[in-house]
Amino acid sequence: METMALEMKTITKEFPGVKALNQVTFKVKKGEVHALCGENGAGKSTLMKVLSGLYPAGTYEGEILVDGVVQRFGHIKDAEKAGIAIIYQELALVKNLTVGENLFLGNEPSRFGIMDWDYVYLETESWLRQVGLSGIKPDRITGTLGIGQQQLIEIAKALSKKAKILILDEPTAALTEKEVAILLAILKEFKNLGVTCIYISHKLNEVFEIADTITILRDGLTIASQPTSELTEDKVISLMVGRELKERFPRVEAQSGTTMLAVKDYTVWDPSQPGRKVIDNLSFELKQGEILGISGLVGAGRSELVLSLFGAYEGAKQGSVAIDGKPVNIRSTQQAIEHGMALVSEDRKKYGLVLDMDIKNNISLSSLHSISVRGVIQENQEIAVGQDYIQQLKIKANSLETVVGTLSGGNQQKVVIGKWLMTKPKILILDEPTRGIDVGAKFEIYNIMNQLLSQGVAIIMISSELPEVLGVSHRIMVISEGKMAGIFNYQSATQEVIMAAATGGIKHG
Ligand SMILES: Nc1ncnc2c1ncn2[C@@H]1O[C@H](COP(=O)(O)OP(=O)(O)OP(=O)(O)O)[C@@H](O)[C@H]1O
Ligand SMILES: [Mg+2]
Structure with a gap:
């Protein structure tokens, strides 16, 4: 029998009111690139957070085996020690630290208790080179870099931990074609070195370029797990959304x-x-x-x-x-x-959303004047409008009172779009509107854009x-x-x- 680098068996994970994972089985062979596909809210990130120890043993049901050995990670550090490194969907770098500091954050090399900066910067340079960022100085403040570059630094950080299993949760959402090509080339190199890679992406062309096997989740269930050679993009889409999607x-x-x-x-x-x-x-x-x-x-x-x-x-x-x-x-x-004018920004944390507020409030944030009478917000109207957008954009959430920070990445993006649609713009500017959004929902967003065109709206779309x-x-x-x-x-x-x-x-x- 072939050795499995990883086996996750009957994993169930619940949040209040949501069963994010329902007896999920996920098996990854040693040295393969294994793609994890599914619609927004299907449970992909949650499964990876279980694997990486962010959700510690005891907060989920089921079993994790790494190289055939049962593991119960109590903390991210435990998973890292077992060779598992994860790059999260939402950038986790500290923006006001330098690139070098970020790379070694939580892992600071010290000599006699004093930070060894020469070492940090030397090492940083070599990792940056590996991800094609040799032009960037290790003492550059991270927040002054573009999102694409920050994403590559995340990747350099994970690489520097010498991972055996590298998890990338939508690593290329913010990258251009050229940067994507660099990343995919790096991953192919890693594969030759025997590193196992779990790859989450809504970009199916990438998945088909790089993955050996594809597992598809839908609504917290494992729907299929097959060699890529036996699948087509259309087949994956229909497995993801549970129906045929004729045009993109x-x-x-x-x-x-x-x-x-x-x-x-x-x-x-x-x-x-x-x-x-x-x-x-x-x-x-x-x-x-x-x-x-x-x-x-x-x-x-x-x-x-x-x-x-x-x-x-x-x-x-x-x-x-x-x-x-x-x-x-x-x-x-x-x-x-x-x-x-309305602007759906690419950096949703900075310009788009208040993560600890609920959906209803986030959606109405920029158009309070249209739902308030003499400055008093009409709660009923706010709810009616919010519900409309949840339906149109198919936002996956329990209710309008769901805190936005607990939504899946793609569903957060839909809330941002809903928020700006509500301002009834004449000029709608969309900066990477479908980043991290699944194919089915993209289609819905294009349809909404088309509806707006017929109402005379003018649209700028950066993509x-x-x-x-x-x-x-x-x-x-x-x-x-x-x-x-x-x-x-x-x-x-x-x-x-x-x-x-x-x-x-x-x-x-
Ligand atoms: N911390 C949390 N609290 C409550 N619900 C959560 C939390 N994290 C995730 N969920 C819910 O669990 C479900 C799965 O979310 P998850 O983030 O795993 O989806 P995903 O497949 O990664 O989607 P996307 O493609 O949009 O990133 C969603 O319904 C989400 O709202
Ligand atoms: Mg996700």
Whole structure:
């Protein structure tokens, strides 16, 4: 019999009112890459938290065997000692520590009780090199890096623990194609070294590229576990959602509307590096009833552009902006909302959600004026609206009073989207809206976007997932190092064209 690196047997884990895992069985062979798939809220992260000791023995039922030996982890440290390292879905780095400090956090090397910084920084450099970040200094403050880079640092941190079983819970959600390619290459190398890898991702193309075996969870149950060679993407999707999903991208034709947003000669400066432009003399228009996709590499300035337009970026700006034909000068998010803009940010913790508040309050947070009468919130209305969004977006939660921090990652993202839809925007800006969202729910989000188009809303969508940009946008603007690298009609755009422009190749299409 083949040795199993890991066996999880009849694992059941309950939270108040939720059975997150129901007798789950999960077996992973030594040295394989094993993908764990399932819809938002299926139980993937919970299963991995059980495995990594975050939920200690005694808080769940069932048995865990590592290399055939029963293990009862009382703490994350115990799991680490058994060679299990996990990278969580939500970034866990401390933003105001340096990269080196983060890498060694909880594991500080000391000589005679004094931190050995020379060692820390030397080691850090070598791990950063392994994840393709050799340009980053170990004493760089982590929070000043982009999300994509921070994600790679998480990975470097897990690698540095010399894991035998490496768990990656949506490691590539925030990465661009190029960074994803680096990561997948690293994982293939690891496989050659005999490291076992558990890989959670909603991006099925990655799963099919890297995984040897795929296990599918649905509603806390193990639905299937099969070699990848016996499966197809469509098959995995139907196992995940429990029905066939015929099309992935329901594009509707653009409505021909008036110009909703006109941006001219727009330049934005980096607040932390005087003189450095994050957006350089950019001009574009957004029409009513269209989706303008924005593509580019991480660090190209896409998020800075939309944050600045939304009055949420510290850096100085120059140029002109007109909404619905009228010049505007937006200096705060409040003003942006008043002008009919809404922004679904990529960093949901910073701009999106209050994690310890419930769903109802989070959804209504930015539109209190529309549900209050003379400043008093109408609770009934708040509930009615909240329930509407839960249904439309298929948010998986017990009730509107569920605290957002306890929702699965993808369901938190849906709450952010609901919150901004409720402001009834004229211009809706979505920054990586479907990051971490399962295929079924993505489809629902595209449908909602299409509905909004027919109501005359203009939509900007930043996305690092090329199939998504190509599948739903009407026009695609590519930004490279803060500059316009081309605007393409979807009919003439292909992955190759977009990538060439993003990396500084072509100018116009
Ligand atoms: N700490 C918690 N308290 C209460 N309920 C929880 C908690 N953590 C998870 N849940 C619930 O358990 C279920 C499974 O959540 P889990 O995070 O494992 O899903 P997931 O498969 O990782 O989904 P996603 O793809 O969205 O990340 C969900 O219904 C979630 O709301
Ligand atoms: Mg999860």
